[in-house]
Amino acid sequence: MARLDPSERIRDAARTRAELLAVATEVFAEQGYAGARVDEIAERTRTTKRMIYYYFGGKEQLYQAVLEGAYRDIRAAEQGIHAGDLPPADAVRRIAELTFDHHHAHPEFIRLVSVENIHQAEHLRRVESLRDLGAPAASLLDEVLGRGRGAGVFRDDVDAVDVHMLISAYCVFQVANAATFGFLFGRDMLAPAVRERHRRILGDVVVAWLTQG
Amino acid sequence: MARLDPSERIRDAARTRAELLAVATEVFAEQGYAGARVDEIAERTRTTKRMIYYYFGGKEQLYQAVLEGAYRDIRAAEQGIHAGDLPPADAVRRIAELTFDHHHAHPEFIRLVSVENIHQAEHLRRVESLRDLGAPAASLLDEVLGRGRGAGVFRDDVDAVDVHMLISAYCVFQVANAATFGFLFGRDMLAPAVRERHRRILGDVVVAWLTQG
């Protein structure tokens, strides 16, 4: 990114911090934690490496801030999902589809999660504010599952986390393993037609499973 | 790993090479490509860093050799799966369960795949011998799907790659995302009871989907 003209290079702490965070999110998602270079992050902003240490303290704290921000965004998006008063099967299909869309819309988040898993979630664990972040996603599904069981259309031997895990697994795989799976099976996971097919399949799978007698 | 007594430090090219490869597999799976240290790999063997360059040429070639070996092992294991003459639904459940078991038995392979996806499969692409490695896994499923459709018990709008992707997604997620998912939802994915539950669920999901009217 080109250095700004000095006259435009005004002081703006909030913007500097935000820009570092945004660029760091990209770089960590692209290169992993160890592969990411502090110098590269700095070069891709309008400020310098010095500011990373000024605002965050170091590479690791910057990475933790990135993680925290990314998970916060996800939570916000999840809370925007409303299955309204759809019949249970339609509601669960809708939740699956919206989750699917969201994953495809935010591949960098999925990549960050992969990176964090390589490190056995050691950084995530240190971000205290992220404990029980799963609750919202599970509670929405819990409500729909309850309705479905009540209406006698859903099986009763699974819980919300089971369902959420199935949906997550399918969605995460699409994005996180697109490169290797695409190569080995000659299927371009990001092509619109393929994506649409997978989206429909996910809905079919979840509904078929839950509604099976 | 402790240095061997000189009297035991015999020359054995094959063993030296194999040991480097085995240790490198561990270290790359634990730390990722950029995070892995050539010196650490060497220290964890009975030989020295010099030998990595002698046998493999460098860090990147060593990593490629690791990838190639890991994928080869997986293929060998896949070819050991036989669904015999089970009824189609039982056969597909069996394939899913064996795939599940295999993933849990080889977490380091799953981690390597994650690592490689972070790098957009750029190294995998260069290992020419791994092209179309997916074929065996797909062809077994293809045969079973054909039988099921013929018997009128399976839906006919999905192909073997669709089914394999669902199974892989679920299995890979268990292992690759155990750390973050476990943390966020308070579920220890590696605990035997949980694992057994997930194994059963996977079978239910796949069979329910394929057999749905």
Add this chain to the structure above:
DNA sequence: TCGTTAATGAACTAAACGGTACATACATTG
């Protein structure tokens, strides 16, 4: 308007890291 402090940049440093030069010992074969 002037002093104080938050914000910023350029240059520097020490350590870590991938890779190599060189010397040498072992094993095989003629």
Add this chain to the structure above:
DNA sequence: CAATGTATGTACCGTTTAGTTCATTAACGA
């Protein structure tokens, strides 16, 4: 048993990398 190539270890090198030092500039309240 020489001769020759394979196999191995030690010590070192040049670069990269995270992190720091120090000086400076913009903003803002008194």
